[in-house]
Amino acid sequence: MSPATAQSSQRALILLLLLLLGGGFLATSLASYHTALESIRDNIVNTELPLTSDNVYSEIQKDLVRPVLIASMMARDTFVRDWVIAGEQDVGQMTRYLAEVQQQYGAITSFFVSEQSRTYYQAKGVLKQVDREQPRDAWYYRVRGLDTPYEINVDVDLANQDRLTVFINYRVLDYRQRFIGATGVGLTVDAVVQLIDAYQQRYGRSVYFVDTDGRITLTGASGGPQGARVGQALAQIEGLQDLPAQLPQNGNFTYEEQGRGHYLNVRFIPELNWYLFVDKQEDGAVAGIRRSLYLNLLVCLLVTALVLGVVSFALRRHQARIAALATTDALTELPNRRGFELLANQAIQEARRQQSPLCALLLDLDHFKQLNDNHGHLAGDEVLRGFAAQLRGDLRQSDIICRWGGEEFILLFKDTHPAQARQLAEKIRLHTEQNRFQHAGAQLRITTSLGLAELHQDDALDQLIGRADRALYRAKQSGRNRLCEEST
Numbered sequence: 001m002s003p004a005t006a007q008s009s010q011r012a013l014i015l016l017l018l019l020l021l022g023g024g025f026l027a028t029s030l031a032s033y034h035t036a037l038e039s040i041r042d043n044i045v046n047t048e049l050p051l052t053s054d055n056v057y058s059e060i061q062k063d064l065v066r067p068v069l070i071a072s073m074m075a076r077d078t079f080v081r082d083w084v085i086a087g088e089q090d091v092g093q094m095t096r097y098l099a100e101v102q103q104q105y106g107a108i109t110s111f112f113v114s115e116q117s118r119t120y121y122q123a124k125g126v127l128k129q130v131d132r133e134q135p136r137d138a139w140y141y142r143v144r145g146l147d148t149p150y151e152i153n154v155d156v157d158l159a160n161q162d163r164l165t166v167f168i169n170y171r172v173l174d175y176r177q178r179f180i181g182a183t184g185v186g187l188t189v190d191a192v193v194q195l196i197d198a199y200q201q202r203y204g205r206s207v208y209f210v211d212t213d214g215r216i217t218l219t220g221a222s223g224g225p226q227g228a229r230v231g232q233a234l235a236q237i238e239g240l241q242d243l244p245a246q247l248p249q250n251g252n253f254t255y256e257e258q259g260r261g262h263y264l265n266v267r268f269i270p271e272l273n274w275y276l277f278v279d280k281q282e283d284g285a286v287a288g289i290r291r292s293l294y295l296n297l298l299v300c301l302l303v304t305a306l307v308l309g310v311v312s313f314a315l316r317r318h319q320a321r322i323a324a325l326a327t328t329d330a331l332t333e334l335p336n337r338r339g340f341e342l343l344a345n346q347a348i349q350e351a352r353r354q355q356s357p358l359c360a361l362l363l364d365l366d367h368f369k370q371l372n373d374n375h376g377h378l379a380g381d382e383v384l385r386g387f388a389a390q391l392r393g394d395l396r397q398s399d400i401i402c403r404w405g406g407e408e409f410i411l412l413f414k415d416t417h418p419a420q421a422r423q424l425a426e427k428i429r430l431h432t433e434q435n436r437f438q439h440a441g442a443q444l445r446i447t448t449s450l451g452l453a454e455l456h457q458d459d460a461l462d463q464l465i466g467r468a469d470r471a472l473y474r475a476k477q478s479g480r481n482r483l484c485e486e487s488t
Contacts, residue, residue, distance in 0.1 A: 020047050045252045049265035049278045052205055059195055070105050071168040071184035076405045084180050099123035107185035109159050113140050114181045122159050143169045143182045152271045157186055164189050175473055189218055196220040206279040214244030217274055225279055329403040331381055332388035340402035344461050347412050358455040359421035361411040362468040366447045366480040368407035379439040383446055386437040394428050418454050425450050425483050447481035
C-alpha cells in the first residue's frame with residue numbers, strides 16, 4: 001500500500017469512526033432507547049469487529065515480513081546456486097547450511113528441493129524425493145510454475161510430525177535466471193494462536209480461521225465458536241449452517257444460537273488462503289450500555305474524541321512501523337530490496353526525464369562465508385555493519401545504497417557517467433581492501449568484487465541490475481577483488 005493510499009484509508013477510517021460514534025450519541029439524545037441500541041449494534045458490526053480484523057491481519061502480515069526476507073536471502077545465496085550448479089556433490093554442505101539458517105533465524109524448518117535431482121533436503125539430511133504423483137508434493141510443482149518469486153502456504157510439515165506450518169516457498173534461479181529448485185523456511189502457527197488468545201481476552205470477541213471448504217483450521221486455546229475444534233465444519237455448528245455458501249465474499253453477518261444473537265465479521269486472508277472470523281455476542285455488548293446509556297452521554301462524547309485521537313495516533317505509528325520493516329534492512333539500517341526498488345524506479349524516471357546518465361554498481365563481499373565460518377556470524381554481522389557505514393562515507397548524498405541480500409549490496413550513481421562511476425567504484429574497492437573491521441579484539445579484513453552497468457535508453461530496472469550482476473559474476477570468476485563492467 002502506498003503512503004498516499006494508507007493516509008487516505010486512515011482518514012476514511014477516522015471519518016467512519018467519527019460518523020458512527022458521533023451519530024450514535026446524537027441519536028441517543030434525540031430519540032428513544034431503541035434508536036440508541038441500533039446505533040450501538042451498527043458500531044459493533046461496522047467498526048469494532050472490522051478494526052479487530054484489521055489488527056489481526058496486520059499482525060499476521062508483520063510476522064510474515066521477516067521469513068519472506070529470509071527465504072529471499074536463501075534463494076539468492078550464491079552458495080545455494082553454486083552448490084546446485086556444481087552437481088550437489090556434498091549433501092552435508094547443504095544440510096549444514098539449512099541447519100544454520102534454521103538456528104540463526106528461529107525457523108521450525110528450512111529446506112531446499114533440487115529441480116535437477118528432485119531431492120528434498122532439510123536440516124537433518126535428505127528427507128525424500130519429490131514426485132509429481134504424490135499429493136503432498138503438489139506444492140513444489142505449483143511453485144515451479146509461479147509467475148511471482150514466492151508463495152506463502154499453510155501445510156503440514158513432513159519433517160516435524162505433520163505439524164501445521166506456515167511455509168515460505170521461494171523459487172531459486174541460477175545465474176541465467178533458469179529455475180533450479182525451491183527453498184525457504186517454515187514457521188509454526190503458535191504465534192497466531194497466541195495472538196488470537198490475546199485479542200479474545202482483551203476485547204471479548206471470538207477469533208478463529210476457516211478454510212475455503214468451510215472447516216475450522218485454527219482457533220485459540222479455548223476453541224472456536226461454541227467450543228468448536230480444529231477440523232470441525234461450520235455446517236455442524238448451530239446458527240452457522242448456511243454460512244459456507246456465502247464464504248466467497250467478505251463482510252458482516254448475524255446469526256443466533258440458543259436465543260443469543262451474534263455479530264460476525266469475515267475477511268479473506270490471501271496469504272494463508274483462509275478466512276478470518278471475528279465473532280461478538282450481542283448480550284455482552286449491550287448489557288453495560290443498557291445500564292449507563294442515559295447517564296453517560298456527555299462522558300461518551302469526550303471518550304469519542306479521545307478514542308479518535310488514540311486510534312489516529314496508533315494507526316500512524318503502526319503504519320510507520322510496517323513501512324520501516326518492509327523497506328529497511330534491520331542489520332545495516334540501509335534500504336532493503338523493496339526499499340531500493342521504490343528509490344531506483346524514481347531515479348530511473350528522473351534520469352529519463354532529465355536525460356542524465358545513471359549507473360548501477362553491484363557489490364559482493366569476497367569469501368564472506370569463510371569469514372563467518374572462521375570468526376562466527378557475529379563477526380560477519382559486524383563486518384556487514386562496518387561495510388555499510390564505509391559505503392555511506394564513500395558515497396555522495398545523491399547516491400542510492402541498499403543491502404541487496406546476504407553479503408551483496410547495490411548502489412545507484414545518479415547523474416554519473418561511466419568514467420565517474422568507475423572512479424567511485426575503485427575508491428570503494430580500494431577502501432574496502434585497506435579497511436579493518438574490529439571484532440572481539442581481532443582486526444578483520446575483507447575484499448569486494450564489483451559489477452558496473454550503465455542505464456540504457458529502454459532499460460527496465462531488472463535489465464540494468466541483470467547486466468550489473470553479469471559483470472559481478474565476471475569479476476568473481478576473474479579472481480575477485482576487482483571491478484568489471486557490463487555494457488550490453
